[in-house]
Amino acid sequence: MWSPAAAQRAIIVAGCLAMAYTQLTQSPATIRFAESLGATGLHMGILGAMPYCTLFMQFVAAVLANHLKYRRRVFLTIGIMQRLVLLPLAIGAAFAPPGYEMLYLWLLILATAANHAMANFCMPLWLSWMGDYLPRQGLSEFWGARHRWMQWAAAISLLGSAFYLWQSGLPIRVAYAGLIGVGSVLGVLDLLLFLKVEEPPVTQAKELRLGAVLTAPFRQPGYRSFISYACFWNFAAMIGAPFISWFLLSWIGMSLYQIMVIWTFSWIGGALFADRLGRWTERYGNRPMLIMCTFFKSANMIALLLIPRDPNVAFLVLVPIFMLDAVLNAGIVIANNGFMLKNSPSENRSMYIAAGAALAGMVGGLTSIGAGAFLALAADWEWRSGDWTFTNFHVLFAASLVLRWASVLVAVRIHEPASKNTLHVVTQLIGATPLRLLRLPVLVIPVEAEAKPVPAPRRPRPLAKADRR
Structure with a gap:
């Protein structure tokens, strides 16, 4: 087995290979591939x-x-x-003769379903393994x-695919088959790196009745508040997010490249910024980070609603x-990830992770199907006002925008006593106190000398056996 420091590096490298696999197999090229097989809005949804x-x-x-007792063999x-x-x-699709497009389109849907079903099966096994192995101190970093x-x-990976x-x-x-081939190789290499990462034994739930195991995360008010946020956020985001690339391809007229x-x-x-975000989350808590990021996540929907139908301007x-x-x-x-791992007990941790991610994701999935069906039914609908045209895509983006703003109200209800107040975090990050914010018409730029220096956070230390959970 690798040493703790080597294992940390392997986990990072494996994450990079997994991300490369994801980008090569789920890039916008998949949308163009599905379009070549005759996909409609419903199929895209x-x-x-x-x-x-x-x-x-x-679950x-x-x-x-x-x-x-151990998760490694099943996971791999x-x-x-x-x-x-x-x-x-x-x-098969690369070399299929004409006339089989619809068959391969539904095979694509079935293969995609199998791909994600197995990926979702593996996720709580892997994340609970990491929760048992990695130290809690410095986890977000x-x-x-x-x-x-x-x-x-x-x-x-995406730039290489585009080129x-x-x-x-x-x-x-044919090009899609090449991307899938390279992605599959990198994806398998990712998993093989975990052959030499130590795995603590599973801490099983004391109560193994199915009902008790399934409902345990929902009986904790603090964790239940996080589940509520995650479900509402996925509902808000998935009304518009799955159709962004298709909108840019079919309406704006951008090239796949x-x-x-x-x-x-x-x-x-x-x-x-990911490294800095990890340090801030470790210092201030998960709740304020979720509130701040959710607040600004409406920016892309606003941009999609306002961009002109000019590929070059839209690109810039x-x-x-x-x-x-x-x-x-x-x-x-x-x-x-920080909230789920820090607020879930080692006992029955896989179920807490599934409750925190899976239920919200299923809400998002049903939302995506419903939104896709709306796109298909309203495919020819348009409303013009001067030089601006409002389409079925714009309806979804507008609905998502409103619901994303509403998600902030749900995020503030997350219960995490150890986290800092969000307003305190904001003022610390911009170097201004509430009193000075009230003086902004007079003093626009905060004076650095007045801000209290914040000590630099410690870098994540190598794992020691005593730290493993």
């Missing part, structure tokens, strides 16, 4: 919903975990199958550092907006 509709598999894994077996499931479909490198891996699609000149079905470059820049934005506007959005996504991911 179903594809966008699959990561979420299959989240019930997290299946959480129940199973209470009957296992299912994980490797998941990494390879899209490969036969992609190769470690997630921040890991997330930073994962964002760089996503940016490099490949641009320069290869291959038909989209332009869209992939935009997403590449977004990952760079997340990479530049959306690059910084998507970079900001990726920063906010990184903050939400770090705070979500």
